[in-house]
Amino acid sequence: MPNIDVSFSDLKKLVGPKLPSSVEKLEPYIWMLKSEIENFEGDALTIKVGDTNRPDLWCVEGLARELRGALDVEKGIKEYKVRASDYRIFVNQKLEKIRPYIACVVVKNIKLTDELIKQIMQQQDKIDGTYGRKRAKTSIGLYNLDLLAWPLKYGITKPDENAFVPLTFTEKLLPKQILEKHPKGLEYQHLLKGLSYYPIFTDAKNNVLSMPPVINSNDLGQVNEKTTNVLVEVTGTDYESVNNVLRIMAITFADRGGDLYSVIIDYPSRKPDATPHFETRHYEIKVDDVSKLLGEKLSAEDVVKALQKARYNVSAEKNLIHVTIPSYRTDIMHQVDIYEDVAIFHGLDKFTPESAALPSVGKLSENEKLSRKIRELCIGTGAQEIMSFVLTNNEYLFGNMNMLAEGASEQRLAGPSQTSFGLGVIEIDNPVSFTYSVVRSWLLPSLLEFLSKNTAKEFPQKIFEVGDCVILNAKAEVGSDTVRKLAFAFSDTNANFTDAKQALEAVAGALGWKIIFVEHEHPSFISGRSAAVMKDGKQIGFIGEIHPQVIKNWNLGMPVVGFEVSLNT
């Protein structure tokens, strides 16, 4: 969700005197743009635009355009005039596989103030970053028109040809050097990785304008307060997105008083394309359909008024409304998008909440019902319930638990059942930290970690957790099984096997489970003091006295006993 910093006085200049200046009065109008006031101090206003599908709103001009509708300053689609011209750009065929599309507009007689330059830089940054997928999909470049020799070429260069001075530098660098040395080169080099040639934008004298999407030329590729005529260029991998970004940039300049001139894009295997395009789209909606979805009987007039405020062109034909969508509203994919604008611009507060009983009978899942019973029983043993993270790491799951010790891992792999050892663990491919890099396959390590944080607290410490673990299963559609487990641990000066067994037998007995204990070695437990817990002939878990080495690994000073069983077996 982009945060847009604007100057309130600048916004007011663009919207007009109707713009309220207190937070309380301004806020409801900002909400109509699915946005929020993030900060408003003095003249500095930060607006968090909630709609990630509306790049046209990620600039002060776009917000002003919409607010003029909301405040009844202006309604319907604003028409933008584009003058035809002979400006022409030739596109190289070889870009087809790299970054095939370009769209440009020439803006004349624009007065570039400091504030406007700041705003345009912000807009460029937000659109490149989010909508342009960090320039992978689209990227924007601005040039001083008066320095360019036409026609221009959107072509290719070898990495070691066409040296030019990149922005903020003073000496010429080869394209490959830019990727190695320039900060922007380093930031975006991955977009050109492995290519034997790069996109390059040059003029008729073979002067470099830029190397899209990485960096502009320091000589031709920058604008300042003295610039009055500008070339705006957008390149990218998706035709519609490239043209949409260009039209948003074009109307920004037009709203600031610039005159727009089209540029002819001469594709090698496509029809020449005069950009920008402002083609509108048309939808028909029925008042009844709108009313049904919104749950409120609206009149055709209500719908028309609301949509005009939302800056559509609208005409009504009884129950049928013809809606013309402005070219920059690429977020409109379906009638429901228009219905929503009806709701917003008619006024959300006009829709009174309608309370009605749900047409269904509620119930808890079987998993939850069983978990609740088990939790109640564990609490009955005097144990404190804990809740821990599902994410952990191999050191906690296996290293600390003595399961990577010599012979132990072998035993782990040869274990009698997957539930008994954390056999087959789901690891994260892109962890942020080692601490949370694996999905836990068993619960006892979570309990020991908990105990390790409480060695200075009062004993005895009796804890349990009912929680989910994930166990690898190549046959499952998600490559794994999510298994609900119960683990219990008791730590005290005299904690012993009997304590753990008594607790488990009490819990299992109350559930009507018939469990038996079978002598069973496990590297986390003292040899001769651990058992497999069997139910209906299958192992559902294990129980025992935690091995002193494991206790040491967790920096615990007290004996610990515990058990762990799977619930959904």
Add this chain to the structure above:
Amino acid sequence: MANLTKLADSLQDNEIHILKALKRHGQASNAELQADTKLDQSAVARSALWLENKGLVEIKETKINVAALTKLGKNYITENLPERKLVEALAAGVTADKLITKFMDAREFNAALGYWRQKSAIIISKGKTELNEAGLSYKDKKTIEEKFISKFNSAEDFVISELPPEDREAFERLRKRGLATSDVRTARIFTITDLGARVADAVRPGEKIGQITPAIIKSGEWASKQFRRFDVEARVPEIFIGKKQAYVRFLEEVKDELVALGFEEMTGPLVELSFFNNDALYMPQDHPARGIHDVYSVRDPKYGSLDAHKHFLKEVATAHENGGRTGSTGWQYQFNEKEAARLILRTQGTALSARTMMSKNLKVPGAYFAVARVFRPDVLDATHLVEFNQTEGIVLDENASLRKLLGLLAEFAKKITGSDKVRFRPHYFPYTEPSIEVDIWSPALNKWVEALGAGIFRPEVTLPLGVKVPVLAWGIGVDRLFMIRESIKDIRQLFSQDISWLRGAKV
């Protein structure tokens, strides 16, 4: 008077013995009370402390000198003194020259010789050392030094000024030999108070019942005896009972409210196909929220299987590409089935709604919810968790509408947040249209708090999954609601590893 009796009746036997002894002495040391009451030192100290708490005795601390053995002296607690070794050796006919090498060193030998010489117990003639009659009598008799040293077996302190004359002399002699020394200790002097003296008089004769036992009940003894009064206002040691984890308890309450409203609980896997988490929810495949920085991917296996969902996969793919049968333009790109099969840790509970809508058992009309653990790559701090619980749900109903959605949200606000004051704001969610955000007024924070997000699923979501009725979808920020309710500032506390906090949490 009644008060004196009550106090007297609450005294334990030991307290009564000590109080009565003090009544006789006025004031006494621990040792004196031991002698009088035949209780050991710690029993005296403990009972005196209880009496002090009741205001019956005053305890003053003074510095006293106590007898102690030096390091050398301590050897002789277990070992014979040199003089004893000499007597035994001589009695057994060992000659003096052999004695030195075999049983003791020269220093000890000289000390022993000097000792017996002073006692005139030996004769030394012609280089030969022998016991005389007096000496022989010591063969079976302990010296005063030996008697004194043997007392150091116990942990008792021996106040020098209070030593009996014989011990006092033994102590002085041992001190000269470097075997004993004096230590400074803090001693307590116990003095009976006026109240104490009156209570001592009020003690009624006869043994009182302390702990009631099965034997006492059975014997009928209780009918004739008095029960000692307990100080029922005194502090007792704390015990820790088993309790639900505080946040789990809250989630349980939320679930119960939702069930009462008519919602059925959904469950699903933590490791999920990208298809259910994203594609089925009409999230375009190049959406930033699907990127490496926002979703945890599984290392191995990287892909799961969509074989069981081929029909839905095709429907969803065409909805993305060109809208398919949904009446939408779609996202206008080439859908990648492999990306849909990518295995991830689910990032949103809505994945469960997608699975439910696809289920053969789906009920229409119907209402479903889930409290789902979800995962987001992040660095853990006071405001960010790498995993948390999302509470989400759906309502499928032919007559579902925006106004019904608002009604439902107001109901949630009331039942789950306890707030009557709500406001609705337009918002954007990729899979709902219209979308609403709900703020509730928090009197505790004196401000509006974002509490719920909701909307009506886009047709691009429902139609490819075969759902033909409008579906209301909602999510509740339960983490935040719980934090506000419990005044928790650090979100990590939801998964608290502090047993004291969990034990102390109010229910």
